[in-house]
Amino acid sequence: MIGWSALVDRTTKKTRVSSRTHDVRMTGFACRSSVAEAIAWTDNVFPLLKTEKIAIGQSAGRVLAQTITSKVNVPGFHRSMMDGFAIRAVDIEQAAESEPVALRIAGDIYPGTPHSVPLSSKQTIRIMTGAPIPTGGDAVIPVEDVRVRGDQILVSRPIAEGKHVGTPGEDVVSGQRVLATGRHLRPQDVGLLSSIGIDAVGVLCKPRVHLVTTGNELLPAGTPPTDFMITDANSPMLESLVVRDGGDVTSAGIVPDNPECILNAFQAEADIIIVSGGSSVGLEDYVPQLLAEHGELGIHGVQMRPSSPVGIGTYKKRIVFLLPGNPVACLCGYDFFAGRTIRKLTGRGTELPYSRQILPLGEPLVSVEGRKDYVRVQISEGRVTKSTRQGASMLFSAVQSDGFLIIPEESSSLATGTLVTVYRY
Known part of the structure; x- marks a missing residue:
């Protein structure tokens, strides 16, 4: 599903952390x-998605991989924009309330059926x-603007040529570029x-995202917590987030804190692997x-709260x-x-979707x-x-909060009255 760009060599000491002996358990970052x-490192190993052709009925929400140019006019003919009567504007130039013009009804025309006479x-x-x-008609009078008398209509005012008539190419012109490559298709x-x-x-093919949720202390999602066990909240949250962002999700389920089991969970057919838990130094x-x-x-440990144990690699x-196990840090x-x-x-796009x-x-x-x-x-x-509550494990606080703000690295504090950007949950 994906063709990959070459991995770019990262030369800065801070971001080149890969090592065959990278065991930081109980030693700290x-x-x-x-x-x-961390973002720059990720962009250097950014995957290039292949493309696929799909029926338009399945295309809403997908990313267009081709430029679309119309080969036809829309509409392709002169058409009525109202229910009424097709006329020749010249015939009612002298129409007035005091002296209406009578026109004989010569037939009916329905959508999709041309009139041969x-x-x-x-x-x-x-x-x-x-x-x-x-043929010969050049305007339409709405039905409510005439009086019908037997096989005639009475018109009491003139209308301009072209009134209530849609012209060929009025919406789309043949040869016009209507949609560009990269467009996120809407209904x-x-x-x-x-x-x-x-x-x-x-x-573009949807990225295949495989979730690996680790932890011996975890119970399956939706299970009531018991004893010293906690219920997996990250898997359903991450699945929802990936779907929101347009990915296809698979899951390894809950994986024990065991190296062999974790490595086996990595073997899924996927373009992106997201690991929840086991990312820190315990x-x-x-x-x-x-x-x-x-x-x-490539990355292990980020100068960020509450997601400092984040890791990124290939x-x-x-x-x-590698995302932290604490739910808010994971989010x-x-x-x-x-x-x-x-x-x-x-x-x-790359902006936060709020x-x-x-x-x-x-x-x-x-802040710091x-x-x-x-x-x-x-x-x-x-x-x-x-x-009030800012703990990395307190997911209910994210539910109760109206949103979040970001204090940038260069600020150690923000004063009362400072204008801030709030991202609404």
């Missing part, structure tokens, strides 16, 4: 990369919306494709070392994202790194210079305040 460095002087033809204008785009006679289009955090030994670990020409790490890649591959609002802070915020902070916030009376 030697150094952390900036968010910008030309319209003669002082004649009219009853016509429906979308029906072709008869109206699909309708347009059909209107110009296209039944299938070339689109005794059972085997994933970074496995990736370094069997693939490439395994058998697949890009691999944040996904949106900034894994989700960014999927959104870029699916034509959704609506934005610029508002003043209602209180000061403190050199670290990017993801802060959950509340909005009240047009001002922004920090949500």
Whole structure:
């Protein structure tokens, strides 16, 4: 499904961490990369998707891989834009309320059915919306603007030539470029494709994303937690995020904290692997070392809160994202790194996929210079305040919060009244 660009050699010391002996368990991170460095590394190993041809009925939400140029006019003929009567404008030039003009009804025209007899002087033809204008006709009077008397209509005012008549190419002109390569197809785009006679289009293949959720302490998603076990929240959340961003998802289910089991879970047919849990420096955090030994670990540790244990690498020409097990850290790490890649591959761009609002802070915020902070916030009376609970494991706080803001690396604090961008959940 994917053709890969060559892996670009990264020469900065901070971001070249891959090593056959990269075992940092219980020793801590030697150094952390900036968010910008992590994104740059990811872009250097960015996958190039192949294309496929699909029926237009399946194309909404996909990324167009070809330029579309119409070979036809739409409409392809003069047509009525109203239910009414086709006339010759010259016949009613003298029409007035005091002296209406009578026109004889010479027949009916329905959509898709042309009228073979030309319209003669002082004649009219009853016509429906979308029906072709008869030869000799050059305007349409809406039915509500005439009085019908037997086989005649009475017209009390003149109308201009061309009134209520759609012309060939009025919507689309033959030879016109209507959709460009890279467009994220919307329902109206699909309708347009059909209107110009296209039944299938070339689109980028969807990235295949394989989820690997690790942890001996995890119960299957939706299972009530019991004893010292916790229920897997990350898998269903990540599946929803990948679908939102346009990827196709498969899952290895819950994988034990066992090197052999984790490595086996990596073998799926996929373009992107997302690992949840086991990314940090605990005794059972085997994933970074496995990736370094069997693939490439380009990033391990990011100057960001709450997603500092993020890792990024490659395994058998697949890009691999190591996300923390704590749900909010997982959500944040996904949106900034894994989700960014999927959104870029699916034509959704690299921006965070949330609506934005610029508002003043209602209180000061403190951070650490050199670290990017993801802060959950509340909005009240047009001002922004920090949500009470900011723990990386507290997913309910993300549900209760109105959104989040980002404190940039160069700021150690933000004063009350500072205008900030809030990303609305």
